[in-house]
Amino acid sequence: MLGYLSGFDNDIFDQFERMRRQMDRLFGDWSGATGIRAMAAGSFPAINVGASPEQVDVYVFAPGIAPDSLDISLQQNLLSISGERKVELPENVQLYRRERFNGSFHRTITLPEDVDPDRVNASCRDGVLHITVQRREEVRPRRIEVS
Amino acid sequence: MTGKPGMTKQESRGLKQRRDAEHSIRPAVDIFENQAGIVLRADMPGVAREHLNMRVDHDTLSIEGEISISMPEGMEPIHADVRATHYRRSFLLSRELDSGRIDASLKDGVLTVRIPKLAEHQPRKIEIRTA
Missing domain, CATH: 1.20.5 (Single alpha-helices involved in coiled-coils or other helix-helix interfaces)
Structure with missing residues (x-):
């Protein structure tokens, strides 16, 4: 201590x-407009998305899932994540609560239109999958020098 | 103790408790019992081991954790399912459980807690001798 x-x-x-x-x-x-493909609160996995001028960061809260069992694809600006979580319980037990998500899932999120599908990075830590997509250069605000 | 200047300790604590109550996530759990005791599994994605806090106070088991996620500078939110960074949930233990021998492990954002039964409450097989 x-x-x-x-x-x-x-x-x-x-x-x-x-x-x-x-x-x-x-x-x-955050109280922005809800995306048309957004799912109700409590859906699995929970997702947060943040954007900065250089990149878009997606955080997928997927506890207990092996990263290589996830299927992630980006088509234009549509990010799609699917996979399965099997919650296995030993036999011959008395079950009191079963709240954790069990089964397969599929979520699609609309990212800003200027993301570059060729520059994507994904890493996983403590059950959170972090996907980073770079934005295209041309739309970034550029400083104009006055000569 | 953090609090606004000019606040009494009580006021500051009350504010913190209100804030925590509004902003904590109740993690989803599975709970089952086998012969050895009770097993609890909780989804706490984003919590690293050093930010997990478990304690037993009298007969209450409390589980708390803080989400730690690295974020770039100048980020603006576009979508947020997770609106808090604090997990909290507590459970009332019963007398036949041995709270001194609770074992916990955290892996990929899933916490597993094993609470054994006191030795005298573990089922014993009764041998029947043939006469």
């Missing part, structure tokens, strides 16, 4: 706090 008082740990903690607040601020107050 005292470790938190040392400079190093504090730094990591601050960094984490900053990150957490950033996400709270960004996604917590």
